[in-house]
Amino acid sequence: MNVSLTKTAKTENVEAQKYPKLYLSSPHMGGGEQKYITEAFATNWVAPLGPNVNNFEKDLEKFTGVQHAAALSSGTAAIHLALILMGINQGDYVICQSMTFSASANPILYQKANPVFVDSERDTWNMCPNALEDAVKKLISENKKPKAIIPVHLYGMPAKLDEIISIAQKYEIDILEDAAEALGSSYKGKPCGSFGRFGVLSFNGNKIITTSGGGALISNDGDAIQKARFLSTQARDNAPHYQHSHIGYNYRLSNILAGIGRGQMEVLTERVNARRKNFERYKDFFKSFSGVTLLEEPDNDFYSNRWLTTILINPDETGGISRETLRTEFEKVNIEARPLWKPMHLQPIFEGAEYFGSGVSEDIFNKGLCLPSGSNMTEEEFERIFNKINEVFGK
Numbered sequence: 567m568n569v570s571l572t573k574t575a576k577t578e579n580v581e582a583q584k585y586p587k588l589y590l591s592s593p594h595m596g597g598g599e600q601k602y603i604t605e606a607f608a609t610n611w612v613a614p615l616g617p618n619v620n621n622f623e624k625d626l627e628k629f630t631g632v633q634h635a636a637a638l639s640s641g642t643a644a645i646h647l648a649l650i651l652m653g654i655n656q657g658d659y660v661i662c663q664s665m666t667f668s669a670s671a672n673p674i675l676y677q678k679a680n681p682v683f684v685d686s687e688r689d690t691w692n693m694c695p696n697a698l699e700d701a702v703k704k705l706i707s708e709n710k711k712p713k714a715i716i717p718v719h720l721y722g723m724p725a726k727l728d729e730i731i732s733i734a735q736k737y738e739i740d741i742l743e744d745a746a747e748a749l750g751s752s753y754k755g756k757p758c759g760s761f762g763r764f765g766v767l768s769f770n771g772n773k774i775i776t777t778s779g780g781g782a783l784i785s786n787d788g789d790a791i792q793k794a795r796f797l798s799t800q801a802r803d804n805a806p807h808y809q810h811s812h813i814g815y816n817y818r819l820s821n822i823l824a825g826i827g828r829g830q831m832e833v834l835t836e837r838v839n840a841r842r843k844n845f846e847r848y849k850d851f852f853k854s855f856s857g858v859t860l861l862e863e864p865d866n867d868f869y870s871n872r873w874l875t876t877i878l879i880n881p882d883e884t885g886g887i888s889r890e891t892l893r894t895e896f897e898k899v900n901i902e903a904r905p906l907w908k909p910m911h912l913q914p915i916f917e918g919a920e921y922f923g924s925g926v927s928e929d930i931f932n933k934g935l936c937l938p939s940g941s942n943m944t945e946e947e948f949e950r951i952f953n954k955i956n957e958v959f960g961k
């Protein structure tokens with residue numbers, strides 16, 4: 567680690583640290599978690615298998631309406647295994663939403679395949695169906711037919727699934743649905759994560775529910791999920807000695823962490839309601855602001871878990887106040903806000919990857935900010951946030 571860099575960062579933060587830290591999204595335990603952990607200790611199921619893992623998987627299957635779930639060590643691991651199960655290898659092409667967290671796309675590189683990035687549309691900020699079809703047609707015309715499409719439900723907002731699915735069906739390409747941020751969201755009444763051949767969930771520390779770290783791969787294809795469990799536990803063949811005929815991974819969720827997951831599933835609906843209430847609160851607050859808009863559900867087909875409340879600030883309409891103005895002012899008083907996820911086609915690691923679109927995601931990225939959105943936020947914390955925004959906007 568670069569010591570001098572660390573020191574500089576610390577000095578700069580001294581002022582801010584006089585204020586209690588207000589997180590973008592912090593873990594929010596429900597109370598039931600401890601019981602399942604205690605059970606695991608009492609029965610000595612301290613392993614990457616056991617009753618909590620099995621029951622957590624059942625909880626996820628019940629909630630999403632998907633027949634099979636494999637509990638894994640992370641959402642990233644789930645994406646990686648899904649790509650392997652879809653037979654994606656070196657030289658293959660995979661289409662991915664550009665505006666996302668890097669974990670949606672990194673596993674494409676683990677497989678030495680080629681990511682092709684697709685722009686967003688303005689209604690949901692997710693994969694633009696028109697840009698998607700352009701990409702598919704172009705790739706097919708060059709004999710590079712993509713083997714999978716990865717749409718993402720960013721910040722919990724469902725993507726335009728009807729349009730995306732109809733393109734995928736037309737060209738016979740599988741969908742790997744990244745619902746890492748969208749557990750509890752639904753489209754036309756059907757849970758996000760249940761639309762693709764595979765769906766991915768994440769229980770990382772900042773997600774709507776957490777196991778501290780964890781994820782799941784869900785699918786109606788029981789054989790595929792069985793294979794995911796096999797690959798995630800080092801791909802051990804059925805033999806008395808260690809025998810391997812596949813590359814294995816150590817991707818299974820621990821029975822202790824699955825216990826946290828079971829407790830969290832008991833309060834998931836409550837968490838969604840609390841986050842949706844946060845959104846309404848911000849929306850009400852920003853009513854009188856010109857140049858500030860929130861990401862709204864386009865119509866009743868879209869139900870967002872409102873994992874994060876996100877806004878666009880247009881400096882042309884705010885007298886020059888930008889998302890960076892607000893973000894840096896928040897930072898000074900220890901309130902965490904974050905620019906929207908920077909599109910993958912603009913990331914150094916994906917330089918040279920193909921991109922289809924018209925700059926929508928880049929524009930949204932430049933104007934967008936994620937606001938503190940935890941389900942455990944207090945009255946006083948909202949006051950701190952609102953007072954600071956009023957101050958910055960001279961209200």
Ligand SMILES: *Cc1c(COP(=O)(O)O)cnc(C)c1O
Pocket residue numbers: 639640641642643666667669670718744746747767768769770780781
């Ligand atoms: C968090 C996240 C992931 C990865 O999940 P982990 O459990 O952190 O590995 C993947 N995609 C998106 C969109 C995410 O937000």
